[in-house]
Amino acid sequence: MAHQYFTEEHDLFRQSVKQFIDTEVKPHLNKWEEDKKIPREVFIKMASHGFLGINFDEAYGGTNNDFWYTVAYLEELNKAGFAGISASVSVHQYMATNHIASAGNEALKSKYLTKAIAGEWIGSIAITEPGAGSDVANIRTTATRDGDHYVINGNKTFITNGVYGNFVTVACKTDPAAGVGGISLIVVDAGTPGYTVKKLDKMGWHSSDTAEMFFDNVRVPVSQLVGKEGQGFFYIMESFQLERLVAAIMAVAASEDIVAETLKYMHERAAFGKPLAKFQVLRHKLVDLITEIEITKQFVYHCCWKQANNIFAVKECSMAKMKASELCKTASDECLQIFGGNGYMNGYPVERAYRDARIGTIVAGTTEIMKEIIAKTVIDGVNYESTYASMRTASNDVPQAAAATASASPQSINNNHKNQTKTEMDKLPETAKEILYSLPGRLKEDKVDETTAGVFHFTMEGEGEFTIELKNKQIIVEDGLVGTPTCEVKAKAADYVDIELGRTNPQMAFMMGKIKISNLGEMMKFMGLFRKLV
DSSP: OOOSSOOHHHHHHHHHHHHHIIIIIGGGHHHHHHHTOOOHHHHHHHHHTTTTOTTSOGGGTOOOOOHHHHHHHHHHHHTTSOHHHHHHHHHIIIIITHHHHHHOOHHHIIIIIHHHHTTSSOEEEEOOBTTBSSOGGGOOOEEEEETTEEEEEEEEEEEETTTTOSEEEEEEESOGGGGGGGEEEEEEETTOTTEEEEEOOOSSOTTSOEEEEEEEEEEEEGGGEESSTTOHHHHHHHHHHHHHHHHHHHHHHHHHHHHHHHHHHHHHOEETTEEGGGOHHHHHHHHHHHHHHHHHHHHHHHHHHHHHTTOOOHHHHHHHHHHHHHHHHHHHHHHHHHHGGGGGSTTSHHHHHHHHHHGGGTTTSOHHHHHHHHHHHHTSOOOOOOOHHHHHHOOTTOOOOOOOOTTOOOOOOOGGGGGOOHHHHHSOOOSHHHHHHTGGGGBOGGGOOTTOOEEEEEEEETTEEEEEEEETTEEEEEESOOSOOSEEEEEEHHHHHHHHTTSSOHHHHHHHTSEEESOHHHHHHHHTTBOOOO
């Protein structure tokens, strides 16, 4: 079909997916719903057709295709009319293994990604807890370092694939005192001592399994850490965009499917001597739905184009997820009304669609959360930036920074700055350099002693590089990067000034990637040594 996004190759792939769904999935879906379980061999069959490694590297068994193959795949999968299998497969492919593929080391990729793409192992991701859903920063599950192992304690809930899965990527607090900078992702194998699950009974998505997980002193090798310790929050925030876009694609396709089923029913069902399709009120209701679905679909495609071109579109993906999931809920409700009493009976597609659609406005971030994210961008002027690549490479053991060039003139400043006059201190600095050089005069003397030490490198885009050294109760500030840093801080100079002068919330700036910090715990202790400017 002629399309601005899909090529002939995409269309051929779509046909292969549709044929697989029609022959290997649809005939068995009712039984899978009754059993509340998808047979493991289904994943292996999907893998044999290349459906579980669409966007993954060939080195691990993937096909490394562009994102439009994913779009075609998810659309056809969701037109099967059973959201349970769609949920299970999408979590396995785009959430549980996505973090391993994006940030995991070679050993993790070889162990988990290869088997996941082959359908031999099924994955899940555990972020949500009884007391923390979209509020990832407040998770309570901990992972305490003990030699070459992490010891995990806590519990998770509403975890898709958690019952029958082979492994789970768990969000834990490896440093509870470091806030968002203390969250890490750790892979835990099913059957690990102390790790147990409980199957949950839910309203819809019956064929997919959902679990509550319990971690009681679960010992996991440190090698199971995904990416860098303390960077899990940023990996999660980054991947939320893909998760929400996947949810939007699925919701639009599900809406199209239930409208198609309803249109078929309207032609077959008669009332007062004529088909329902001839009643104007029902015709117009369906036209309204079809129009809304098409408009939403084209916007979702726009978001998919951004994803395919590596454009970090937080606002648009949040809009797409919110609109598509709410529309799917509305479509299933309106279509059930058209089915009348039949729509309320088990066995009719619209009854199942109604139950399945209800969770759409909750998973991957509730509608209310989506609205708040959108409000921050369009009302508060927040500009979310991609942090995955930069946070993935950030490390506490960064190499020694380059020494200051010979032309740089170091300016050592010690605590004599505490003798600055009130007039000098009352005048707020206007540049990042002035702010950094004001630190000795703002030192809280009761907070430092002979053991207070550290080297901090500040790279202020637009103004230069600076080193701040804490040693022997003194603060030394100089131009250039000198010594091996305890912590590296990178930001645009203007953004840093806004943070220091209270014009930008520091936590929000950090979460948005406007300020990048290699060791958040050290930075928090460092900032606690000084009086605020405002």
